[in-house]
Amino acid sequence: MRATQLFFPTLREIPSEAEMINHKLLLRAGYIRKVAAGIYDYLPLGYKLIRKIETIVRKEMEDAGAQEILMPTMVPAELYKETGRWDLDVLFKFKDRGYRDYAIGFTHEEIVTDLVRRNVRSYKELPMNLYQIQGKGRDEARPRGGVVRGREFIMLDAYSFDRDWDSLDSSYAKMYRAFSRTFALCGLEPLAVEADSGAIGGKTNQEYMVITPAGEDDILVCDTCGYSANSEKCAIGETKIKMSEEKFNALTEVETPDTRTVEQVANFLKVSPKRIIKTLIYKADNKFVAALVRGDRELNEPKLAAAAGVKKVEMVEPETALEVIGAEIGSIGPVGLKKEIKIIADREIAGMANAVVGANKTGYHLMNVNIDRDFSPTIYADIRVAVKGDRCPKCTGKLKVEKGMEVGHIFKLGTVYSDAMNAKFLDDDGKEKVYVMGCYGMGISRMLAAIPEVNNDKDGMILPITVAPFEVTIMLLNPEIDDQCVAATRVYEELTDKGVDVLLDDRDERPGVKFKDNDLMGTPIQVVAGRGCAEGKVEIRVRGTEKKEEVALDDATEYVMKLRDEMFAALRDKANKF
Ligand code: ATP
Ligand code: MG
Numbered sequence: 278m279r280a281t282q283l284f285f286p287t288l289r290e291i292p293s294e295a296e297m298i299n300h301k302l303l304l305r306a307g308y309i310r311k312v313a314a315g316i317y318d319y320l321p322l323g324y325k326l327i328r329k330i331e332t333i334v335r336k337e338m339e340d341a342g343a344q345e346i347l348m349p350t351m352v353p354a355e356l357y358k359e360t361g362r363w364d365l366d367v368l369f370k371f372k373d374r375g376y377r378d379y380a381i382g383f384t385h386e387e388i389v390t391d392l393v394r395r396n397v398r399s400y401k402e403l404p405m406n407l408y409q410i411q412g413k414g415r416d417e418a419r420p421r422g423g424v425v426r427g428r429e430f431i432m433l434d435a436y437s438f439d440r441d442w443d444s445l446d447s448s449y450a451k452m453y454r455a456f457s458r459t460f461a462l463c464g465l466e467p468l469a470v471e472a473d474s475g476a477i478g479g480k481t482n483q484e485y486m487v488i489t490p491a492g493e494d495d496i497l498v499c500d501t502c503g504y505s506a507n508s509e510k511c512a513i514g515e516t517k518i519k520m521s522e523e524k525f526n527a528l529t530e531v532e533t534p535d536t537r538t539v540e541q542v543a544n545f546l547k548v549s550p551k552r553i554i555k556t557l558i559y560k561a562d563n564k565f566v567a568a569l570v571r572g573d574r575e576l577n578e579p580k581l582a583a584a585a586g587v588k589k590v591e592m593v594e595p596e597t598a599l600e601v602i603g604a605e606i607g608s609i610g611p612v613g614l615k616k617e618i619k620i621i622a623d624r625e626i627a628g629m630a631n632a633v634v635g636a637n638k639t640g641y642h643l644m645n646v647n648i649d650r651d652f653s654p655t656i657y658a659d660i661r662v663a664v665k666g667d668r669c670p671k672c673t674g675k676l677k678v679e680k681g682m683e684v685g686h687i688f689k690l691g692t693v694y695s696d697a698m699n700a701k702f703l704d705d706d707g708k709e710k711v712y713v714m715g716c717y718g719m720g721i722s723r724m725l726a727a728i729p730e731v732n733n734d735k736d737g738m739i740l741p742i743t744v745a746p747f748e749v750t751i752m753l754l755n756p757e758i759d760d761q762c763v764a765a766t767r768v769y770e771e772l773t774d775k776g777v778d779v780l781l782d783d784r785d786e787r788p789g790v791k792f793k794d795n796d797l798m799g800t801p802i803q804v805v806a807g808r809g810c811a812e813g814k815v816e817i818r819v820r821g822t823e824k825k826e827e828v829a830l831d832d833a834t835e836y837v838m839k840l841r842d843e844m845f846a847a848l849r850d851k852a853n854k855f
Contacts, residue, residue, distance in 0.1 A: 300423035319722075347409050354379060363380070390436075413431070564618075566618065610636055611634060746798070753781065802837055
């Protein structure tokens with residue numbers, strides 16, 4: 278490809294709307310353009326990178342035994358209604374001329390389960406794994422970071438159907454390997470972290486998190502055993518509770534006008550947030566529970582749900598709190614609560630003495646509150662979000678916190694969807710059984726963002742050779758000079774003949790512009806046809822390194838091929854670890 282024919286509108290200015298590095302770079306290098314919030318055009322360079330990821334994905338999926346299909350983008354409402362997902366607020370909905378309801382597919386469990394339910398009969402056809410690469414629509418509350426969180430985005434979604442859990446384990450293991458290999462081949466080394474299974478339920482599931490300060494998720498990683506988990510999920514290892522040695526003081530009620538948050542109460546009473554017990558009222562199924570965590574901690578809802586023995590808990594609305602407790606949310610506390618409200622206290626609370634809590638009277642707090650003298654928790658449980666320094670749940674190590682960008686999510690769904698949709702096959706014992714399913718999602722367009730987010734320098738992207746839109750750029754510095762033209766064209770043709778993806782920068786631009794644009798674009802190997810051509814030499818550079826080599830024109834192609842092969846081999850070696 279010649280740069281004179283390539284549509285890549287680069288920008289000199291950093292676009293003000295962009296905060297994340299990848300977003301700035303993708304806009305500046307002419308990879309993407311915004312159409313509307315969370316909706317983007319992929320220009321030739323961006324789309325080429327996406328297609329290279331897709332090629333890698335297809336090969337790894339096929340090697341893992343999955344088969345490619347393409348399901349519709351338009352999903353009839355009835356299918357999402359079968360599992361109750363029609364009501365999710367991420368759905369983009371529309372009607373046809375007959376006023377029938379549809380949504381843009383946001384993930385395709387229902388559609389694929391319906392396909393299999395209607396067309397697969399016997400255990401002999403299992404295991405089956407079907408995948409697709411498709412544009413998805415989600416009406417995200419906060420689209421951000423360009424293509425990191427789009428409202429339309431490209432996803433790989435694969436779905437496995439097995440006879441039983443053992444067989445699912447093996448399907449899952451194959452997909453774990455295929456995902457890990459795909460990321461490694463794309464130059465990403467995400468951590469596979471334990472994740473919360475959310476409202477879907479199901480068992481084991483792991484998220485692939487690229488560790489970067491631009492990530493949205495908090496990931497806890499053990500400094501000793503390497504265990505890692507999303508903070509939504511991470512359990513805290515049990516340690517002996519340090520009991521306060523303070524003497525119990527007399528309970529006192531104090532007026533705390535206009536204080537709603539822990540911070541406001543702490544400032545008003547001049548106490549540390551660590552002395553405050555935060556009381557949060559939740560609805561668990563149809564009962565109310567009071568959850569207690571130390572003032573400086575955050576409650577973890579999935580953990581609370583587990584402790585309450587329900588699937589999901591919901592924080593009550595202020596009006597409900599007022600009605601049930603008789604006080605506004607900022608003034609609620611555990612002392613004197615109605616008996617039917619179960620008190621679930623975080624384990625850490627047990628060690629506290631002379632604490633501050635809401636008085637269950639708007640605008641008042643109680644000071645010097647002591648457990649078992651003034652109130653007693655129904656149970657203690659691990660219900661707070663794990664933080665840096667907490668004990669690892671698997672060993673005696675300590676947890677540290679990293680930021681993660683989720684590029685994939687693999688999930689042992691079990692029978693959640695097949696039960697809801699009555700999707701059955703005939704097993705070898707002549708009995709009808711529901712499928713045991715897995716689902717596997719990869720954010721392909723998010724990878725377009727993640728790859729430059731972690732592979733860049735001040736000059737631009739530094740792309741892995743496997744996904745770079747061009748593997749090699751040949752910079753013809755002065756198209757008016759014959760020997761430079763001849764040299765550039767020769768290397769270009771020789772490399773193209775060998776199947777290398779080469780860009781010939783033949784634009785009528787100053788050399789400085791060519792260097793800048795090519796660095797920005799991130800092409801890993803650059804061949805410079807400049808003054809040296811007069812002596813039969815070109816310069817070969819490796820993006821992101823200081824490496825520069827003058828090479829005889831006759832040897833240039835071979836030299837580039839060797840560099841290229843080494844780059845591919847290095848990424849393959851990483852993938853082969855899985
Ligand atoms: P997130 O927590 O980031 O919203 P999710 O849990 O909703 O992700 P899944 O439904 O598991 O994501 O989708 C599979 C993959 O698709 C994710 O791991 C992520 O890489 C990608 N993805 C999800 N939502 C978006 C989006 N709005 N834009 C781009 N990629 C997305
Ligand atoms: Mg989401």
